[in-house]
Amino acid sequence: MAVPKRKTSKSKKNMRRAANSKYVAVGIINCPQCHEPKLPHRVCKSCGFYKNKEVVETK
Ligand SMILES: [Zn+2]
Structure with missing residues (x-):
């Protein structure tokens, strides 16, 4: 929710930003092989x- 900058506590601001940074590492998995x-x-x-x-030759 958009509120004046001063009225948002550091805690609330950090909680909001933490929720969006959760999904950074999506898209990398470990090879089963x-x-x-x-x-x-x-x-x-x-x-x-x-x-x-094996679909690609490797050395
Ligand atoms: Zn592999």
């Missing part, structure tokens, strides 16, 4: 696996 962090619905960069099958 090699447990490296990867983006969902993408081939894993380190092992080349997608849906438990």
